[in-house]
Amino acid sequence: MLIETLSVFPEMFEPVMSTSILGRARKAGLFDFKAYNLRDWTHDRHRTVDDEPYGGGQGMLMKVEPIAEAIEAISSEGPKPTVVFFTPCGEPFTQHVAERLLKSERLLFVCSRYEGVDERAYAYADERLSIGDYVLTGGELPAMVVADAVVRLIPGALGDEMSNVDESFSTAEDGGLLEYAQYTRPAEFNGEGVPPVLVSGDHAKVDAWRRKNAIERTCRWRPDLIETARLTPEERAYAQDILDASYSQSKE
Known part of the structure; x- marks a missing residue:
């Protein structure tokens, strides 16, 4: 599996994607990762990715052109990725969605900032997801959350193949229940x-x-x-x- 991110802060991802379970799985070749800088697809000296919204309103909106150019360029190399946008209008992210994304050979997470993106950019979306009913400063953290949930489902990522079965929200043997209480020493x-x-x-x-x-x-x-x-x-x-x-x- 290849996981890719498109963001104005690509440097945010490497510490997460190279640490703990994700880092070990990546080092073992279970998945690969690439982070792209959206500003590489701008054409002005300021590398502008946002502008004022039509009709007025607070904040700035991400422009459609850089996003469209970037997705088209990235998608032109190798198999077509499943393009994922994060938006309050998206499907709530669940374990079931993680299992669905696991079937993709290639995932491209598009991470918005500011007040969101030009609506026309969603024409490139295969998936629109939301990780919760709250406001974040950008899509980078949701992308990390989803990537973590998907990678740990890759066979071999956890080492113990049964580890995924006995966990909260698993759609396997627990039937979608929360996990039972657990204890360790001291008694x-x-x-x-x-x-x-x-x-x-x-x-x-x-x-x-x-x-x-x-x-x-x-x-x-x-x-x-x-x-x-x-x-x-x-x-x-x-x-x-x-x-x-x-x-x-x-x-x-």
Whole structure:
């Protein structure tokens, strides 16, 4: 996989793309990375990438011409990339979207700044994504977030191929639930101990506890996920009992 970024601050990416899991995966040849400077596709001495919006308003808007020229030039070499823009109008980024992007041989993240981009630039978008309902100063951080989520799904990136299966939001065996609670040494801290089942040595009981705990935690912290989670009829009834009890307590 080739991951590329188009930005006015290309230097932001290298520390992230060469560190920890991403760095090891890149060094192992599991993916390659290139960062492009959008200003390389400008044609004035000031290397201008923004201008005032038609109709007035606050801030500056990124011009369509440099973006279009850059995407066309980058796309002309090698396989056509999946071009990803970040915008509040985009599809919410989820684990499912990360798994979809993983199928791309080449990803090009277009990182906007200022008040956004000229609407006509979106004609080049294959994907429009949003990582949340809040305002950032640019698209570089969202690009890093998405790149991290995608790279760790590449076979071999984590070393342990099962590491992706047992995590929150995975669409694999956990059915879209939050991950169960986990503990390590010491066995007791500030008067709180580790659940006895986890030190029982009974793997069947441990698995059952983890599944039940994942349902409980999802009901408590992300009840919106329960509706689409893959649960047995018994598990769904258990989850509903928890949700009903929580609703009753909130009314008291």
